[in-house]
Amino acid sequence: MKLPAGNDPDTCCPLRRRFVTGLTALGASALLPGCQSVGKAPEKAAPFRIDVHHHLSPPGFVKEIVARKTGQRPLIGWTPAASIEAMDKAGIATSITSVSEPGVWFGDNAAARALARECNEYGARMVRDYPGRFGLFASLPIPDVEASLREIEHSLDVLKADGICMMTSYGGKYLGDPAFVPVMDELNRRKAVVYTHPVRANCCRNLVPEVGENVIELATDTARTITSLLVSGTVTRCPDIRFIFSHAGGTLPALTGRIIQLTGTRKEFAQRLPNGPLAELKKFYYDTANASNQWALAPLLKLVSVSQVVLGTDFPFRSPEANVKDLIELGFSASDLKAIHRDNALALLPRLKG
Numbered sequence: 001m002k003l004p005a006g007n008d009p010d011t012c013c014p015l016r017r018r019f020v021t022g023l024t025a026l027g028a029s030a031l032l033p034g035c036q037s038v039g040k041a042p043e044k045a046a047p048f049r050i051d052v053h054h055h056l057s058p059p060g061f062v063k064e065i066v067a068r069k070t071g072q073r074p075l076i077g078w079t080p081a082a083s084i085e086a087m088d089k090a091g092i093a094t095s096i097t098s099v100s101e102p103g104v105w106f107g108d109n110a111a112a113r114a115l116a117r118e119c120n121e122y123g124a125r126m127v128r129d130y131p132g133r134f135g136l137f138a139s140l141p142i143p144d145v146e147a148s149l150r151e152i153e154h155s156l157d158v159l160k161a162d163g164i165c166m167m168t169s170y171g172g173k174y175l176g177d178p179a180f181v182p183v184m185d186e187l188n189r190r191k192a193v194v195y196t197h198p199v200r201a202n203c204c205r206n207l208v209p210e211v212g213e214n215v216i217e218l219a220t221d222t223a224r225t226i227t228s229l230l231v232s233g234t235v236t237r238c239p240d241i242r243f244i245f246s247h248a249g250g251t252l253p254a255l256t257g258r259i260i261q262l263t264g265t266r267k268e269f270a271q272r273l274p275n276g277p278l279a280e281l282k283k284f285y286y287d288t289a290n291a292s293n294q295w296a297l298a299p300l301l302k303l304v305s306v307s308q309v310v311l312g313t314d315f316p317f318r319s320p321e322a323n324v325k326d327l328i329e330l331g332f333s334a335s336d337l338k339a340i341h342r343d344n345a346l347a348l349l350p351r352l353k354g
Helices: 014-026 059-067 080-089 109-129 145-158 178-189 213-231 252-263 267-272 276-281 294-303 320-329 334-348
Strands: 049-055 092-098 134-139 163-167 193-197 242-245 285-287
Touching: 049 080, 049 193, 049 320, 049 334, 059 109, 080 092, 080 320, 092 109, 092 193, 109 134, 109 145, 134 145, 145 163, 145 178, 213 242, 213 252, 213 276, 252 267, 252 276, 252 294, 320 334
Parallel strands: 049 092, 092 134, 134 163, 163 193, 193 242, 242 285
Antiparallel strands: none
């Protein structure tokens, strides 16, 4: 790897050197051109970053997770003021808010419809009350398909939400499931941005003693829903949906080879994916929430280009300032870092250019 002229590799970029040393076997060193940004704290200039993975907790949602003892204390204590304070420390201009898992459906369709509407109206008020600081990925009362179609219309046409938030699975059904075809077709018709957040699937709780599902299962549920979208042919039928997947795609990058093998063994998969799975995976966007480290981003950046990576912080579960600092210390070039921090999100959400 070529370092800037006049810089000694033992003194210029020690953090970057350790990163590259550990990734040489993967051929990942070429992903980190230059060391202009290494070791610097987040800039103190006017906020400019865009965070696409930033949670809000309306009162009705807090009531539900408290009653169900989900243990998500950061969500219970969240306030808009806390979001803005954390954003300012990290140089974040705008955060696109969304409800975290477990989402708004708890087995009662009527209750889910009411909670989705409350959360979406609350998020829209935040957008109005704090001009320029927030956007909204609206929640849907899935698996109630008809109500979800009505909520898409209300959220995108009336509330002017920036996109739709979907959980990776609902009651064991993943996003490529036939039950969700009408929802996906409508989102495709609207060329919507669809941000996804993983859930702790009912199938896979308490599998490893002393290891919470957030450590392994959230990342794996993301891989499951991406695979579902591929093998069902949803991505081919709905090419205009612009998907954002959390946590650098979870375990998906490590499973890509297996997915390519799977889809190459059956004729129906070839028909559903005429361009192959790799072409579809390269079109998706992936955020950096809980993934601003070498072990998550190196394999992702072997799969996709920097243009498909967007900043996500997972607030209030993690400090945006720490997330930004970790990304800076990975040694991306200044142009690549700017793309991840802002420009790639603008390509998805052009209204934020103002």
